[in-house]
Structure formats: C-alpha cells, structure tokens
Amino acid sequence: MSRADVAAAILWTGATLYALFGGADFGGGFWDLLAGFDDETGARPRERIQRSLTPVWEANHVWLIFILVVLWTAFPEAFGAIMSTLYVPIALAALGIVLRGAGFAFRKSVQRLSYRRAMGAAFALSSVLTPFFMGTVVGAIAAGNVPAAGEGDAFASWLQPLPMLTGALFVLAGAYLAAVFLVSDSERAGDREMESWFAARALAAGVAAGAVALLGLIALHGEARYVYDRLIVEGLPLVILSILCGFGVLALLLARRRRGLRPLAAGAVVAVIWGWGVAQFPYLLPTSLRIDQAAAPGPTLDSVLIVFGAAVVVVIPALALLYWLSQRELLGD
Amino acid sequence: MSNLLAARELMAFTLAFHIVLASLGVALPAMILTANWLGLKRGDGDAMRLARRWSKAMAVTFAVGAVTGTVLSFEFGLLWPRFMERFGDAFGIAFAIEGIFFFTEAIFLAIYIYGWKRLGGWAHFWSGVPMVITGVGGAFSVVTANSWMNTPQGFTLDGAGKVVETEPLKVLFNPAWVYEVPHMILAAYMVVGFLVASIYAVGMLRGRRDRLHRLGLLIPLTVACIATPIQLFVGDTAAREVADHQPAKFAGMECIQESGPEQTEYVGGICTSDGVKASIPIPDLDSYLVGFSKDTEVTGLDEIPADERPPANTLLHLAFDAMVGIGSALLLLGLWLAWSWWRRREIPRTRWFLRAVAVSGVGAILALWCGWIVTEVGRQPWIVQGYMRTSEAVTGAQGIWFAFAGVLLLYAGLGAGAVLVLRAMSRRWRAEGDEEAGEGEVPYGPSEAVSG
Numbered sequence: 147m148s149r150a151d152v153a154a155a156i157l158w159t160g161a162t163l164y165a166l167f168g169g170a171d172f173g174g175g176f177w178d179l180l181a182g183f184d185d186e187t188g189a190r191p192r193e194r195i196q197r198s199l200t201p202v203w204e205a206n207h208v209w210l211i212f213i214l215v216v217l218w219t220a221f222p223e224a225f226g227a228i229m230s231t232l233y234v235p236i237a238l239a240a241l242g243i244v245l246r247g248a249g250f251a252f253r254k255s256v257q258r259l260s261y262r263r264a265m266g267a268a269f270a271l272s273s274v275l276t277p278f279f280m281g282t283v284v285g286a287i288a289a290g291n292v293p294a295a296g297e298g299d300a301f302a303s304w305l306q307p308l309p310m311l312t313g314a315l316f317v318l319a320g321a322y323l324a325a326v327f328l329v330s331d332s333e334r335a336g337d338r339e340m341e342s343w344f345a346a347r348a349l350a351a352g353v354a355a356g357a358v359a360l361l362g363l364i365a366l367h368g369e370a371r372y373v374y375d376r377l378i379v380e381g382l383p384l385v386i387l388s389i390l391c392g393f394g395v396l397a398l399l400l401a402r403r404r405r406g407l408r409p410l411a412a413g414a415v416v417a418v419i420w421g422w423g424v425a426q427f428p429y430l431l432p433t434s435l436r437i438d439q440a441a442a443p444g445p446t447l448d449s450v451l452i453v454f455g456a457a458v459v460v461v462i463p464a465l466a467l468l469y470w471l472s473q474r475e476l477l478g479d
Numbered sequence: 480m481s482n483l484l485a486a487r488e489l490m491a492f493t494l495a496f497h498i499v500l501a502s503l504g505v506a507l508p509a510m511i512l513t514a515n516w517l518g519l520k521r522g523d524g525d526a527m528r529l530a531r532r533w534s535k536a537m538a539v540t541f542a543v544g545a546v547t548g549t550v551l552s553f554e555f556g557l558l559w560p561r562f563m564e565r566f567g568d569a570f571g572i573a574f575a576i577e578g579i580f581f582f583t584e585a586i587f588l589a590i591y592i593y594g595w596k597r598l599g600g601w602a603h604f605w606s607g608v609p610m611v612i613t614g615v616g617g618a619f620s621v622v623t624a625n626s627w628m629n630t631p632q633g634f635t636l637d638g639a640g641k642v643v644e645t646e647p648l649k650v651l652f653n654p655a656w657v658y659e660v661p662h663m664i665l666a667a668y669m670v671v672g673f674l675v676a677s678i679y680a681v682g683m684l685r686g687r688r689d690r691l692h693r694l695g696l697l698i699p700l701t702v703a704c705i706a707t708p709i710q711l712f713v714g715d716t717a718a719r720e721v722a723d724h725q726p727a728k729f730a731g732m733e734c735i736q737e738s739g740p741e742q743t744e745y746v747g748g749i750c751t752s753d754g755v756k757a758s759i760p761i762p763d764l765d766s767y768l769v770g771f772s773k774d775t776e777v778t779g780l781d782e783i784p785a786d787e788r789p790p791a792n793t794l795l796h797l798a799f800d801a802m803v804g805i806g807s808a809l810l811l812l813g814l815w816l817a818w819s820w821w822r823r824r825e826i827p828r829t830r831w832f833l834r835a836v837a838v839s840g841v842g843a844i845l846a847l848w849c850g851w852i853v854t855e856v857g858r859q860p861w862i863v864q865g866y867m868r869t870s871e872a873v874t875g876a877q878g879i880w881f882a883f884a885g886v887l888l889l890y891a892g893l894g895a896g897a898v899l900v901l902r903a904m905s906r907r908w909r910a911e912g913d914e915e916a917g918e919g920e921v922p923y924g925p926s927e928a929v930s931g
C-alpha cells in the first residue's frame with residue numbers, strides 16, 4: 147500500500163465514523179420529524195432523541211470537518227473538482243447544516259411554544275435534507291459524473307437516478323442507525339414504551355434501506371458500470387457481510403433481543419461504505435482521477451498520517467470518555 | 480469580475496461573522512474556569528453561578544460557531560476551487576492539525592457544559608481545562624494558515640505552477656505566524672473580556688449593582704485589561720514586520736505614495752494619488768515607527784507595479800487607524816481601572832466608567848474586524864502573496880450574488896436567533912435567581928405550553 151492509499155483509507159475511515167455517528171444524529175432528526183404533528187404524542191420520542199443527541203452531536207459533527215480537511219490536504223485536485231462540479235447539492239447541504247445546528251441549539255433554549263415549533267421544524271427538516279444532498283454528492287462521484295478537471299455539469303451531474311437513490315439511502319441508513327441506537331438508549335433508561343416505539347421504526351427503516359439499496363444496485367449497473375463490476379467481484383464479501391448483518395438485526399428485533407443489536411446495525415452500514423471504497427479503487431473519481439494521481443506530495447501525506455495518529459491517541463480516548471459519560475447518563479442539562 | 484467581487488464579499492462576510500464566535504470559543508473557557516476556580520476555592524456562590532451561566536451561554540455560541548465554521552470550510556472549495564486545487568497540499572496542513580483541536584474542544588466542551596449536575600466539583604473543573612489549550616491550539620492552526628497566505632513558503636512548484644514538493648514545518652512556521660497568531664489570540668481575549676464585562680456594565684447602569692454583577696464585570700475586564708498592553712506591543716511589532724514582508728500592504732495602510740526616508744505618519748484622512756487629504760500629519764513618525772530613525776527608507780506605492788497595488792487605500796488606512804485608535808482607547812480604560820483598584824480596591828465610582836465599559840465590547844469587535852480588513856484587503860490582488868491572484872482562484876460557478884443574498888438573510892436570522900436566545904436565558908436567570916431550572920428538556924411538547 148502506498149502512502150496515498152493509506153491517506154485514502156484515512157479518508158474512508160473518517161467517512162465511516164461520520165456515517166455511523168453523524169448519520170445517527172441525522173436519523174434522530176428524521177424520527178423527530180415523523181414523531182407526529184401532535185405535540186402530545188410526539189413529546190416522548192422527541193425528548194428521548196434530544197437527550198441522546200445533546201451532549202454528542204457537536205463532537206460527531208467534527209468528523210465532517212475531518213473529511214473535508216483530509217480531502218483538500220491529501221487530494222486537493224479531487225476536492226477542487228468535486229466542489230466546482232457539485233456546488234449545488236454541496237451548498238444545499240451546507241445550508242442544511244446551518245439550519246440543523248442552529249435549530250437544535252436554539253430550540254431547547256427558547257420558551258415560547260411557537261418558536262420551539264419553528265426551531266424544531268428547522269432541525270428536523272434539515273436533518274433529512276442534509277444527508278440527502280450529501281448522498282447525491284457521493285452518488286454523482288460513484289457515477290463518474292465529476293471530471294478530474296472540475297467544472298462538470300452543475301445539474302446533470304447529480305440529477306440522475308443513482309445520485310437520488312444514494313441520497314435516499316443516506317437518509318434511511320441514518321434513520322435505521324438512529325432507531326437502533328435509540329432502542330438501546332431507551333432500554334437502558336428503562337423506558338419500555340419508547341423501546342418498542344423505536345424498535346418498530348428500526349425494523350421499518352431497515353427494510354426500506356435494504357429495498358433502496360437493491361434499487362441502487364440496479365442504478366449502479368446502469369450508471370456506474372466500473373463501480374458495479376468491481377462491487378460484485380472484489381466487493382462481494384463486503385456486500386454479503388452487509389446483508390448478513392442486516393438480516394441479523396431484523397432477526398434480533400423480531401425476537402426482541404437487544405444484545406448485539408448495535409454492532410450488527412453498524413456492521414451493515416460499515417460494510418457498504420467499504421464495499422463502495424473497494425469498488426472505486428484505485429479511483430478517487432471514477433474513472434478520471436486515480437488516488438495516486440490526485441495525491442499531494444509525500445511530506446504533506448506524511449503530515450496527514452501524523453495528524454491521524456495524533457487523533458487516534460488524543461481524540462479517540464476523549465470521545466470514548468464522552469460516550470461513556472453520556473451513556474451512563476452523567477451528562478445532561 | 481462581478482463574480483469575483485461577489486465571492487470576496489461573501490467570504491469576507493461569513494468570516495467576519497465566524498470570527499466573533501470563534502473568539503468566544505478561544506477565550507471564554509478561560510473566563511469560565513477562572514470563575515469556576517474562584518467558586519470552588521473560596522466557596523463563592525456568585526462566582527460559581529457566573530461560571531455556570533457563561534457555560535450555558537457558550538453552549539449556544541459554540542453551536543453557532545461550529546456551523547458557521549463548517550460553512551467556511553465548504554466555502555474554501557465552493558468559492559476558491561482553483562486555489563484549493565493548487566495549494567491545498569500546503570495550505571491544508573495547518574487545517575489538518577486544527578481538526579484535532581476542534582475535536583478535543585467539542586468533546587470537552589460537551590463534558591463540561593453538561594457535566595454540571597453529576598460530575599464532582601474539581602473533576603468537573605478539570606474537564607474544562609483542555610478547552611483552554613485547544614482554543615489556543617485551534618487559533619494557532621487556523622491563523623497560521625492565514626499567515627501562510629501572507630508569507631507563503633515551504634513548497635516547490637513545477638513549470639506548470641503545480642506544487643510538487645512540500646516542507647510542512649516551513650509551511651506551518653512561516654514568517655508571519657510569529658506576530659499573527661499571538662495578535663489574534665490576544666484579540667480573542669480582549670474581545671471576550673470586554674464583551675462579557677460590557678454586558679454586566681449595562682446591567683449595573685440599569686441599577687443592578689449586586690455582587691454578582693460586580694464580579695461578572697471584574698473577572699473578564701481584568702483579563703482583557705491585562706491583554707491590552709501586550710496586544711499593542713505585538714501589533715506594533717506586526718506593523719514593522721509587515722513593512723518588511725508585505726511592503727505593498729504597508730504602503731497601502733499608511734498611504735505612502737513615494738518611497739524614501741522621513742515618511743509622514745498620517746492619522747485619519749482620505750488617500751489619493753497626490754497625498755492624503757483631511758488627515759493629521761505627523762512628520763517623520765512613520766519612518767521612526769518602522770526603523771526607529773527618521774532616515775529609515777519606507778517603500779511607497781510608486782515602487783509597486785500598478786496591478787499589484789492593494790485596492791481601497793482609504794478603507795485600508797482607516798481600518799488600520801481605527802484598530803490602533805480603539806486599542807489605545809482600551810488601554811486608557813485599563814489604566815483607569817488599574818488606578819482606581821490600586822488606590823481604593825474598587826472599580827471607579829463614576830457612571831462614565833460603566834458607560835465606557837459598556838461600549839468597550841463592541842469597540843474590541845470593531846478593532847478585530849478592522850485588523851482583518853487590513854490583513855485581507857491589504858494582501859489583494861493576491862490570494863497567495865506573490866504566487867496566485869484572487870482572480871485566478873475564483874470559481875466559475877454563476878449566481879454567487881444570489882448565494883450572498885441568501886447567506887445574508889440566513890445569517891441575519893442566525894444572529895438574531897442567537898441574541899434572542901441569550902437574552903431569554905438571561906431574563907430567565909434573573910427571574911429565577913438561583914438554580915437555573917427548566918432549561919427545557921422537552922423540545923416542543925405540551926409541558927412548555929403550560930410552564931412557558
């Protein structure tokens with residue numbers, strides 16, 4: 147493995163962690179949105195979601211910054227090409243990030259109900275739109291619609307079936323993860339009612355995500371032949387792993403078993419992300435820009451590796467502490 | 480051209496917005512922990528209450544800082560894709576380091592803010608300490624990226640102008656970091672110190688003269704007043720270094736038309752190609768300031784090729800003078816406080832002192848913005864001094880003016896929202912006196928309709 151490949155693996159690791167933790171936060175917003183227009187019935191799940199999200203969402207959000215920074219430092223050409231082509235969905239995702247963060251932070255600090263509703267709506271709606279647009283970006287890259295030279299078609303590049311399906315998949319995968327995590331959180335809090343509320347939704351989201359993934363595979367066949375061909379050969383073990391994990395989660399949910407739920411759900415998502423990585427390899431932008439072509443000079447890549455090493459030493463234990471405190475309900479307003 | 484202008488205005492506006500929140504992220508933890516420490520050490524309930532309230536406020540400003548900072552990261556690519564493509568491998572290094580600091584800050588901020596109830600006193604205090612370090616570290620990484628744009632080094636270009644080799648340490652420790660980084664960190668401490676103090680000064684002017692308000696004024700004001708003289712010293716050094724590294728910027732901000740010794744220092748005024756109008760001229764002072772002698776040669780705009788001169792000379796000049804003027808005024812404010820404290824262990828009794836403190840926060844923010852205008856507009860037409868012009872860096876995408884209009888609206892809402900939320904919090908604290916109950920656990924459910 148070359149240094150550039152290692153840097154790409156770091157990028158993918160960041161994307162994986164963002165998908166798991168940031169994705170689940172978006173998913174929390176998804177369920178908040180669907181918790182009903184009636185304040186009465188919506189209050190319980192919303193409270194559960196808020197309590198689980200509050201201490202951790204900002205830390206989880208930093209994975210996105212990490213991805214951006216590694217991308218522009220280690221693979222500046224790819225960054226420029228993506229940004230100058232897909233600026234429409236990317237700008238919309240940025241808008242969503244602002245509305246979501248502000249909506250979430252403000253709504254618990256304002257008193258008047260109408261303000262709360264507005265802030266909550268901003269939070270919940272943008273929790274759905276943001277991952278959708280991020281997904282379209284990934285889909286457009288996989289479909290090879292981002293030329294290495296940049297300035298590809300601003301609309302035709304992402305207004306296609308594959309990017310749309312990828313967007314939907316991002317939303318559903320986040321919803322699925324969130325529901326599974328919230329099942330466990332509710333169980334720990336001894337809230338049986340919320341536990342089954344989220345379990346039912348985890349089931350539904352899991353089935354929906356699986357269905358969209360299947361449609362995505364068909365679209366991949368049509369629009370991203372290079373990626374498709376590698377996915378069903380080199381990527382096959384990961385695809386199978388993902389399917390197995392997915393069925394494992396369904397089985398556990400139906401059997402009302404909680405142990406192993408979270409790792410399996412996470413496994414299903416992680417396997418898809420790495421399957422995508424394997425399928426794209428050695429391209430960063432299929433099929434116009436290879437990882438080694440896009441890579442920054444050696445010393446810069448070394449700095450990225452060193453920074454990643456420091457992150458593993460400093461950030462991971464700190465994050466573990468944060469999650470540990472938050473899981474034991476030692477953090478709260 | 481118009482696209483370029485829109486991109487520049489958009490970048491400048493979003494940066495100016497973010498930098499105020501970023502300053503809070505850099506310097507507020509130190510103020511909170513000072514109060515927290517006093518509270519623990521002396522069993523001082525008022526100090527403890529201040530620490531708690533400030534940390535709740537920071538939960539809001541941090542969130543807004545995080546989202547506006549994310550917008551900036553996107554903007555680098557959305558507005559300046561050619562710049563990032565060509566120099567990302569050098570410019571990015573500092574930002575990669577920044578990632579770690581932001582991460583650590585976000586994590587410990589969460590532990591600290593949400594740990595008030597259930598973590599033990601000192602354990603809770605120590606969970607906040609990393610924030611002070613990460614704030615300074617984060618400021619270093621971001622600002623050193625900016626100083627690299629001013630004094631770029633540590634890379635080799637091939638014939639096509641592509642970076643083929645980098646030296647990360649040279650990139651990080653470029654000549655300008657030495658003055659830009661401390662200047663910015665001190666600015667953050669000044670902005671936050673004066674800003675927080677001004678809030679309590681307003682309260683005292685409205686007759687709330689309890690111990691809580693006095694303490695809330697004194698702690699941040701002391702920090703800011705200590706930072707001010709150091710800041711003026713660093714700024715003075717910065718000016719000399721800029722004269723050395725970026726003579727075009729220096730000539731622009733001082734309105735120097737012709738190179739030579741015995742340069743006049745113009746205070747205020749309008750810069751024109753035949754001299755400065757409506758200013759207070761001080762003969763030879765500029766040469767003194769640059770080289771401690773009136774014989775010091777200072778480069779004027781006549782030596783800079785016409786297409787490499789910074790635009791908007793009057794703006795540059797006035798921004799620089801405003802920064803220096805405000806800095807000096809804040810120094811006087813600090814001396815006033817020091818005098819009174821030395822004589823009577825008390826803040827000055829007159830309402831004029833409180834009035835001065837009440838405007839000092841806004842003043843410090845203005846100085847901060849002015850300094851950035853000097854740095855950024857003074858570097859024009861370059862995005863990377865001497866290597867890449869801003870016009871070569873800009874995106875080809877259309878419709879930036881629309882994006883700008885949208886962002887103005889969005890940020891107006893964001894700013895208004897943040898202010899409203901903070902004011903509502905403070906009103907609630909005042910009403911409830913002690914324990915800040917009901918932070919609102921339920922997002923927007925029915926219990927609020929009853930209680931709120």
Ligand code: HDD
Pocket residue numbers: 629655658659660662663665666667669670710711712713714715717718719721802803805806807843844846847848849850851852853854855857
């Ligand atoms: C509270 C804010 C504040 C105050 C009171 C001052 N400054 Fe400042 N100044 C800044 C806040 C600032 C800043 C944080 O906005 C800048 C922008 C970039 C930087 O490194 O610091 C800056 C930049 C800046 C620059 C340009 C540096 C460059 O482009 O590389 C110079 C020459 C000075 N300052 C000089 C001064 C002098 C001579 C001051 C007073 C006697 C002074 N500053 C007070």
Ligand code: HEM
Pocket residue numbers: 204207208211494497498500501502503504505540541542543544545546547548549550551552581582584585614617618619621622663667
């Ligand atoms: C172009 C310049 C800048 C960019 C791209 C940028 C980027 C960011 C990003 C991505 C975040 C969010 C991190 C998170 O989620 O926790 C952030 C927050 C922050 N930024 Fe900036 N930033 C810039 C300028 C600055 C400057 C000049 C400073 C300080 C001197 C600064 C200090 C901070 C701090 C301390 C935070 C934490 C949030 C807070 O406390 O409000 N940033 N910035």
Ligand code: HEM
Pocket residue numbers: 487488490491494495498559621622624625847848851852855856858859861862869
């Ligand atoms: C520390 C991190 C910062 C970085 C890395 C940074 C970077 C940039 C970049 C890339 C541009 C666009 C290209 C250019 O015009 O040269 C720019 C422009 C600008 N920035 Fe900064 N900036 C920083 C901080 C700030 C802050 C805090 C302000 C606050 C007021 C500011 C004010 C401006 C202005 C006024 C412009 C437009 C200059 C012009 O085009 O005339 N910058 N900056």
